[in-house]
Amino acid sequence: MIILAVVVLLRVPSLFEPYWYGDEGIYLTVGRGLRRGLALYRDIHDNKPPLLYLVAAVAGGVQFWFKFIAMLWSVAVVAVFWNLALRIASDKRKIAVWATIIFAGLTTLPFLEGNIANAELFFLLLTVGAFSMIYKGGDLIQAGALLGLAGLFKMPAVLEAGVWPVIWLISQDKKWFVKSWWLGVGVAIPLGLATIYFATKGTLPQFLGAAGIQLVPYLSSWRVDLPVVGTLAGRAAALVIWLLVSWLLRKRLSHNGLILAVWWGVTLFAALLSGRPYPHYLLQMAAVIALAVTIEKKLAVGLITILLAVFVAFKFYLYPVWGYYENFGKWVTGQQSHNQYFAWFNPQVGNNYEIAKKIMAGSSPEEKIFVWGDEPMIYALAKRLPVGRYTVRYHILEFGTQKQTAGLLGKELPRYIVSFGQEKELPSLPALLAEKYIPEGSVGVAKIYRLWKKF
Numbered sequence: 001m002i003i004l005a006v007v008v009l010l011r012v013p014s015l016f017e018p019y020w021y022g023d024e025g026i027y028l029t030v031g032r033g034l035r036r037g038l039a040l041y042r043d044i045h046d047n048k049p050p051l052l053y054l055v056a057a058v059a060g061g062v063q064f065w066f067k068f069i070a071m072l073w074s075v076a077v078v079a080v081f082w083n084l085a086l087r088i089a090s091d092k093r094k095i096a097v098w099a100t101i102i103f104a105g106l107t108t109l110p111f112l113e114g115n116i117a118n119a120e121l122f123f124l125l126l127t128v129g130a131f132s133m134i135y136k137g138g139d140l141i142q143a144g145a146l147l148g149l150a151g152l153f154k155m156p157a158v159l160e161a162g163v164w165p166v167i168w169l170i171s172q173d174k175k176w177f178v179k180s181w182w183l184g185v186g187v188a189i190p191l192g193l194a195t196i197y198f199a200t201k202g203t204l205p206q207f208l209g210a211a212g213i214q215l216v217p218y219l220s221s222w223r224v225d226l227p228v229v230g231t232l233a234g235r236a237a238a239l240v241i242w243l244l245v246s247w248l249l250r251k252r253l254s255h256n257g258l259i260l261a262v263w264w265g266v267t268l269f270a271a272l273l274s275g276r277p278y279p280h281y282l283l284q285m286a287a288v289i290a291l292a293v294t295i296e297k298k299l300a301v302g303l304i305t306i307l308l309a310v311f312v313a314f315k316f317y318l319y320p321v322w323g324y325y326e327n328f329g330k331w332v333t334g335q336q337s338h339n340q341y342f343a344w345f346n347p348q349v350g351n352n353y354e355i356a357k358k359i360m361a362g363s364s365p366e367e368k369i370f371v372w373g374d375e376p377m378i379y380a381l382a383k384r385l386p387v388g389r390y391t392v393r394y395h396i397l398e399f400g401t402q403k404q405t406a407g408l409l410g411k412e413l414p415r416y417i418v419s420f421g422q423e424k425e426l427p428s429l430p431a432l433l434a435e436k437y438i439p440e441g442s443v444g445v446a447k448i449y450r451l452w453k454k455f
Contacts, residue, residue, distance in 0.1 A: 144186020
């Protein structure tokens with residue numbers, strides 16, 4: 001209970017963060033769109049499975065409530081992990097306490113983006129819950145269903161469904177195939193139901209693209225300048241080698257050691273799936289790291305050494321922890337202004353608030369706007385929906401929908417268009433601005449255009 005109370009305390013500043021994190025801006029805008037009856041993927045789009053957007057919709061597209069749900073969810077994650085730690089530590093409470101403290105720190109503090117409502121934070125409840133259920137010999141279909149639901153937050157979570165079949169195989173469990181079958185059936189149930197749902201809505205291709213097919217170009221689009229593991233195929237080969245080594249060392253490893261070794265290898269591969277150095281990817285490894293360093297210390301030395309090497313090689317970065325809480329403390333105690341508090345997160349934050357204020361003053365909530373740039377927080381702040389399916393410029397360019405977007409702009413004529421430059425990348429945008437919009441001012445590098453009359 002003390003640990004959970006500290007988790008809540010550490011998350012309080014996240015409730016008062018400004019709208020600054022781009023991905024959260026996308027989630028909130030998509031969630032608001034769902035609340036207004038838009039069809040996910042067809043009418044409003046992002047490249048993830050649906051559950052994260054449903055959470056944002058429950059939050060009403062409001063960041064405070066989105067973060068509040070994340071806080072409650074985080075408490076639940078830590079509580080579930082505590083039960084798992086007790087089981088693996090054979091009811092040695094001191095070890096379980098330390099493991100839970102480490103896990104809570106990894107998933108709560110800002111350095112791995114624990115303060116952000118990303119998919120990893122949400123699917124941890126399901127993956128850790130499934131792991132705990134299987135470890136104590138629980139129902140495999142139910143555990144698989146939890147992993148399938150985790151995949152509906154983000155597909156890399158489904159990779160953890162392969163952990164136990166490998167463990168059963170290495171352990172020479174005679175029922176490994178039957179167990180793996182029923183676990184797979186459980187995984188397939190929520191994924192299958194989601195597929196049927198989107199098929200009935202006529203958005204099955206878009207759902208499949210966002211949930212899986214689009215991962216292929218996404219995973220291959222980022223190049224890592226490293227031998228062998230610089231490619232996805234190389235990282236997959238490294239995982240296979242790791243699992244073979246675990247099999248060869250199975251007699252030297254304890255039962256828990258074997259479990260943690262396999263789990264660590266799979267979650268590391270999942271974290272490196274795209275090769276991108278985003279810290280929140282490492283949250284998927286939080287449970288196995290916390291358990292390894294407290295229960296299998298000798299094994300943990302090797303695991304952490306490899307992880308540190310990977311961290312450096314893939315150029316992962318961290319967010320500041322002390323500065324985050326210091327910034328909040330100074331703002332709360334009046335030692336710095338509201339603008340200074342905002343600027344600590346990103347100098348663009350204050351500009352986005354000013355832009356959103358102008359939009360809200362000059363338009364109604366039902367009117368759409370268009371932001372030509374990569375600042376989706378403007379939609380979330382202004383409580384307005386975008387013209388077209390996409391909330392950011394890079395999605396329009398990535399999916400090659402410039403002509404369709406330009407056509408929609410000419411047809412729907414949003415009340416406001418905010419441009420961060422490079423208008424020529426969107427056909428007809430410069431001509432549309434010149435013909436039917438008047439400049440209403442600039443905020444930073446952004447130019448604000450207002451429709452001067454209805455056509």
